[in-house]
Amino acid sequence: MSAEAIVEARGVGKSYDGGVEALKDVSLALPRGKLSTLLGPSGCGKTTLLKIIAGLIPPSRGEVWVKGMKVEGPGPERAFVFQDFALLPWANVLRNVAFGLELRGTPKEQRDEIARRQIAEVGLSSFESSYPHQLSGGMRQRVGLARALAVDADIILMDEPFSSVDEQTRRKFQEELLDLLRHKEKTVIFVTHSIEEAAYLSDQIVLLSPRPGAVSRIIHPNIERSGRNPDEIRRDKNYLDAVDEIWQILKQYVA
Amino acid sequence: MERKNLIGTRRLWQLISIIFFFGLWELAGRWPISLAFPPFSTTVLALLRMTADGSLLKAYLSTLQPLVIGIVLCGIAGIGFGIGMGLSRSIEWFSLPIFIILQAAPMAAIIPLITYIYGIGLASKVLAVVVLAAPVIVMNSYKGIRNTNPSLIQMCRAFLGTRRQEVIKIILPHAGALIFAGLRLGLAMGFIGIVIAELMITPTGIGDLITYHSSVADYPEMFGAIASIIVLAALTIHALERLERKLFPPEVRGS
Numbered sequence: 001m002s003a004e005a006i007v008e009a010r011g012v013g014k015s016y017d018g019g020v021e022a023l024k025d026v027s028l029a030l031p032r033g034k035l036s037t038l039l040g041p042s043g044c045g046k047t048t049l050l051k052i053i054a055g056l057i058p059p060s061r062g063e064v065w066v067k068g069m070k071v072e073g074p075g076p077e078r079a080f081v082f083q084d085f086a087l088l089p090w091a092n093v094l095r096n097v098a099f100g101l102e103l104r105g106t107p108k109e110q111r112d113e114i115a116r117r118q119i120a121e122v123g124l125s126s127f128e129s130s131y132p133h134q135l136s137g138g139m140r141q142r143v144g145l146a147r148a149l150a151v152d153a154d155i156i157l158m159d160e161p162f163s164s165v166d167e168q169t170r171r172k173f174q175e176e177l178l179d180l181l182r183h184k185e186k187t188v189i190f191v192t193h194s195i196e197e198a199a200y201l202s203d204q205i206v207l208l209s210p211r212p213g214a215v216s217r218i219i220h221p222n223i224e225r226s227g228r229n230p231d232e233i234r235r236d237k238n239y240l241d242a243v244d245e246i247w248q249i250l251k252q253y254v255a
Numbered sequence: 256m257e258r259k260n261l262i263g264t265r266r267l268w269q270l271i272s273i274i275f276f277f278g279l280w281e282l283a284g285r286w287p288i289s290l291a292f293p294p295f296s297t298t299v300l301a302l303l304r305m306t307a308d309g310s311l312l313k314a315y316l317s318t319l320q321p322l323v324i325g326i327v328l329c330g331i332a333g334i335g336f337g338i339g340m341g342l343s344r345s346i347e348w349f350s351l352p353i354f355i356i357l358q359a360a361p362m363a364a365i366i367p368l369i370t371y372i373y374g375i376g377l378a379s380k381v382l383a384v385v386v387l388a389a390p391v392i393v394m395n396s397y398k399g400i401r402n403t404n405p406s407l408i409q410m411c412r413a414f415l416g417t418r419r420q421e422v423i424k425i426i427l428p429h430a431g432a433l434i435f436a437g438l439r440l441g442l443a444m445g446f447i448g449i450v451i452a453e454l455m456i457t458p459t460g461i462g463d464l465i466t467y468h469s470s471v472a473d474y475p476e477m478f479g480a481i482a483s484i485i486v487l488a489a490l491t492i493h494a495l496e497r498l499e500r501k502l503f504p505p506e507v508r509g510s
Contacts, residue, residue, distance in 0.1 A: 056409055074413050086410035090428055090507045100414035103424070133506040151414065 005029035006155060006187050007053055011062035013212075014048055021212035022048045025062070028215055032154075034203035035181065035188040039195070039246065041253050045213030046191045047083075047159055053189065054080050054157050066155065076104075079148035081158040085140045087132040093119060094128045096143050100151040111150075118146040121180065138169035145177075155187045162197065174200060175230050182226070195250065199223075199242040200233065207246065210253050217249055293475040301475035302483060310464065311483065318460030318484075321377055322449045325384025329441055333392035334434055340393070341400020341430070342422065354397075358390040363451050375457040380449065383456070387448035388441035395437025399430030432503035439495040446488040 007030040014023040022045040030036045038046040051057040053064050055073040064071040066078065074080075079100065087096045094115055095102070101111035119128055122142040132140055141161055148156050162170040174197060181188060192198050198205050199221050209216040221242035225233060233239055277295045284294025293301070305311040340347045340354075366383050373379040403426045411421045453462020461484050468477035 054413055056413055074415055076415060078413075080410070080413040082406060082410060084406050086404075086406045088407065088425070088428075103411065103414050103416040103420055131507055147414075 004032055006032035006067055007189065008065045009049070009053070009062065010065070012049065012052060012059045012064060013061035014045065014052065014057070015060045023052075023059075024212035024214045026208075026213065026215055027062075028206055028218070030187065030189055031204065032187050033185050035190060035201055036204040036206060037190045037192055037198040037202040038206050038208060039192055039198040039250075040208030040213065040216075041210050041250065042193060044208040044210045044253075046193075046208050049208070049213065050157055050159050050189060050191045054078055056080070076151070077153050078155045078157060079151050079153035081141070081144045081148045081156065081161045083160045083163055085132070085137075085144045087140060087143055089132055092129045092131055093124060093135075093143050096132065097146045097150050100147055104151070114150050115146070118150045119143075121149065122146045123176070136169070137165040138173060141165060141173065149180075149184075154185075155189065158188065158190045160191050160193070163193075170197075171230070177201065178225065195243055195246045199239055199246065200230075205242070205246065207249055219245060291472075291474045293478055297475040298478045298482060301473070302479035305464070305476060305479055311480070314460045314464045314480070315487075316460075318449060318453060318462070321380035321452070322384055322445050324377075325381045325448070326388060326438075326442055326445050328381070329385055329388045329392045329445075330438060333389045333441070334396045334437070337393040337396025337434070337437070338400055338427075338430070340397040342426070347397070351397075354390055354393050358394055362386050362390075363447075366451055366455050370456050379456050380452040380459075383452035384445045384448040387444040387451075391444055392437045392441035395440065396430065396434045399433030399437070400426055402433070403429045429508075432499070432508040435499050435503060439492060439499060442495065443488065443492050446484070446491075450484060 009026050009028050012023055012026040013021070015021045026049060038049055040046050048057060052059045053066070053071065055071045055075060055078070066075065069075075088099065091099070094112060097119055098106075098111040098115035101114060102108075106114075116125075116128065119125055122145055124139060124142055124146070127135065127139065132143070135143070141164075144161065145156075145158075148158075162173055165173065178201065190198075190201060202221060205219040205221065206215060207217040207219065208214065219242060221238055223233060223236050223238045223242070228236075280298075281295040284292055284297065287294075302311070336346075336350070340350055365386065369379050369382050369386070373382060407425050407429065408421060411425050416424065450462060453460055454466065458466040461480055464480035465477055468474070468480065
């Protein structure tokens with residue numbers, strides 16, 4: 001991988017009170033401008049690793065470096081998309097999308113304008129004044145994504161963002177995500193337990209072994225995506241090889 | 256149409272329930288089960304007489320004074336204290352046991368003690384209201400704060416919110432519904448407190464009407480006074496409940 005690393009984990013470990021070891025000596029480099037996936041069976045600590053990178057959980061051992069700076073907490077160059085969306089139920093879509101900017105003290109007019117643009121990009125323009133409970137799961141996650149895009153971070157951290165939406169929405173969302181990111185210079189770190197999702201989306205897949213989570217293998221699917229439709233990608237030999245390779249490794253962890 | 260029918264049927268049954276209850280009362284009074292138990296119609300007439308001669312209004316003016324003062328005090332100090340308990344571990348550990356005991360204890364039992372210390376004036380009656388209303392108001396505020404969705408707090412931190420923003424923009428709006436419900440329950444307890452105070456400490460206001468008319472064997476007037484405070488409390492609590500649903504609709508309150 002020629003691209004320089006934007007996120008680096010060095011010997012990261014995490015133990016919880018009571019001695020549960022969630023992560024053990026994880027070292028990896030995630031390239032700038034690429035989509036990297038953290039993939040593994042449930043309980044492998046992939047979400048913990050993502051939250052450590054986000055600065056939401058402190059590591060017990062080791063350190064994480066983002067853009068040459070050691071992570072001590074959340075930072076403006078990282079934005080998070082939550083598995084359960086984490087939208088304010090009492091705020092409409094516009095305020096939810098603008099919320100990151102609101103916290104930063106961006107004046108209302110300016111942040112609303114940015115938020116409107118992001119809402120349009122995720123295809124929710126007519127829902128600006130709707131409330132989260134009026135939206136489907138897929139639409140709520142678009143709001144979560146728009147909120148992360150609105151703060152214009154270089155790195156988008158996504159924690160199983162599609163796990164609570166149905167399969168059709170999930171596929172459509174994956175395609176849109178690729179489309180959206182193709183035009184942006186974003187680095188995406190994506191946590192999933194779906195092999196197909198990882199192979200379909202990623203430039204680089206980090207396979208984690210179960211508890212305590214450790215890097216088991218790093219795979220570069222090397223799928224040519226530009227100018228091809230999703231069905232072509234899903235029939236691509238490299239895509240199918242990647243899915244198979246991941247499954248060969250993961251199945252030894254299935255009890 | 257279906258829904259309209261349902262509401263119609265509901266109203267009909269509610270009407271039947273009311274007629275049944277008052278009809279039973281009327282019958283029991285005419286039987287009579289006791290000379291001291293007047294029928295519904297006589298009670299209503301007595302109530303109208305007391306309204307006309309102004310004694311009911313005068314009684315309520317003096318009854319509502321300590322009730323309102325007590326609830327306002329609880330509203331300010333109790334909510335403030337409950338929020339403090341929710342936000343600070345030290346305050347929580349310091350005061351939680353006290354409030355758990357206060358909430359479970361039959362607080363009416365300490366009203367004689369209040370009289371012993373504070374005499375028979377306004378202060379004692381206010382205190383009686385406070386002692387009954389405060390625990391539920393404090394506990395509800397505390398629980399409202401403590402039950403904030405942890406995912407929203409994490410979201411706020413991930414988007415660089417300060418602790419202050421976290422409290423103002425996430426925790427307090429989230430707790431609003433429970434705090435308001437606490438006030439409503441507190442008022443219900445306050446009604447109990449004030450009636451006990453007026454019966455046990457010194458007969459004033461509505462308590463005076465009840466004791467006086469019972470001592471001179473004007474049982475319809477006595478029952479009229481009792482019924483009036485029950486109706487007033489029930490209507491006030493119900494109105495607050497409706498206001499609560501309007502201010503904090505279940506789908507946007509987030510808890």
